Amino acid sequence: MASFLWTLCLSALFLAPGVISAPPKRPIDVPFGRNYVPTWAFDHIKYFNGGSEIQLVLDKYTGTGFQSKGSYLFGHFSMHIKMVPGDSAGTVTAFYLSSQNSEHDEIDFEFLGNRTGQPYILQTNVYTGGKGDKEQRIYLWFDPTKEFHTYSVLWNMYQIVFLVDDVPIRVFKNSKDLGVRFPFNQPMKIYSSLWNADDWATRGGLEKTDWSKAPFIASYKGFHVDGCEVSVNAKFCETQGKRWWDQKAFQDLDAYQYRRLRWVRQKYTIYNYCNDRARFPTPSPECKRDRDI
Numbered sequence: 001m002a003s004f005l006w007t008l009c010l011s012a013l014f015l016a017p018g019v020i021s022a023p024p025k026r027p028i029d030v031p032f033g034r035n036y037v038p039t040w041a042f043d044h045i046k047y048f049n050g051g052s053e054i055q056l057v058l059d060k061y062t063g064t065g066f067q068s069k070g071s072y073l074f075g076h077f078s079m080h081i082k083m084v085p086g087d088s089a090g091t092v093t094a095f096y097l098s099s100q101n102s103e104h105d106e107i108d109f110e111f112l113g114n115r116t117g118q119p120y121i122l123q124t125n126v127y128t129g130g131k132g133d134k135e136q137r138i139y140l141w142f143d144p145t146k147e148f149h150t151y152s153v154l155w156n157m158y159q160i161v162f163l164v165d166d167v168p169i170r171v172f173k174n175s176k177d178l179g180v181r182f183p184f185n186q187p188m189k190i191y192s193s194l195w196n197a198d199d200w201a202t203r204g205g206l207e208k209t210d211w212s213k214a215p216f217i218a219s220y221k222g223f224h225v226d227g228c229e230v231s232v233n234a235k236f237c238e239t240q241g242k243r244w245w246d247q248k249a250f251q252d253l254d255a256y257q258y259r260r261l262r263w264v265r266q267k268y269t270i271y272n273y274c275n276d277r278a279r280f281p282t283p284s285p286e287c288k289r290d291r292d293i
């Protein structure tokens with residue numbers, strides 16, 4: 001930590017303005033209360049270690065959730081989450097960014113629970129201007145209920161990258177040139193929640209939540225936010241183009257990251273809206289880029 005701070009100071013002193021040192025490899029963990037507040041059912045959130053770890057509780061009365069205090073245009077947002085252990089069928093744990101207006105933008109991680117020993121599904125989605133329908137689904141290469149894993153979003157003018165333990169599992173490129181809207185001018189808050197969705201979540205809704213197994217508990221820590229904070233109505237960001245997530249190295253994945261993404265594609269992907277011809281006879285234009293991966 002000390003040496004990291006030193007690097008920061010030295011870069012600030014000796015680098016020309018606009019030249020940014022590499023981002024912290026390990027984002028700094030902050031207590032929950034610094035950046036986040038509960039959204040609803042406050043009594044269903046439990047706090048540990050002075051707020052450095054929390055648990056969301058779902059029972060037959062209600063689920064719960066929290067949101068960031070600030071709104072952000074671009075940045076890097078991550079969370080360590082341990083999913084509901086045991087029988088989690090019917091439950092959904094979500095981590096997402098969303099703007100607050102009617103034609104909203106949204107970047108989603110949704111973790112669909114399952115019966116004991118059966119695999120979770122991670123569904124991702126992107127909404128632009130209120131329109132979603134861009135789901136992808138994967139199985140994870142580990143059991144997400146055993147340990148904390150890191151789920152993060154990198155969002156800049158060039159791309160939105162979904163990462164699991166630093167492995168890119170999805171890239172949504174800015175395809176404005178192909179006529180596709182890209183989230184760029186609506187600040188988003190970060191949200192997380194745990195709720196009952198047994199009408200669709202597990203095996204398409206066939207597996208129902210077993211309330212005799214309640215309460216269902218998802219655990220969180222490392223509430224990291226590194227974004228450009230703006231008011232809800234702001235359309236631009238003062239630091240745009242200047243912070244680490246805007247720099248060249250983050251405008252595209254590198255060769256190693258593409259290899260890892262292809263590995264996720266080949267071994268773990270179970271659904272991709274780009275390949276669903278029954279639902280979309282004409283795939284959305286950005287799917288052209290998706291196929292090149």
Ligand SMILES: *[C@@H]1O[C@H](CO)[C@@H](O)[C@H](O)[C@H]1NC(C)=O
Nearest residue numbers: 112114118119121201202203
């Ligand atoms: C749950 O397990 C079943 C059986 O292994 C599997 O088909 C399904 O994809 C799993 N996940 C969800 C969320 O339904």
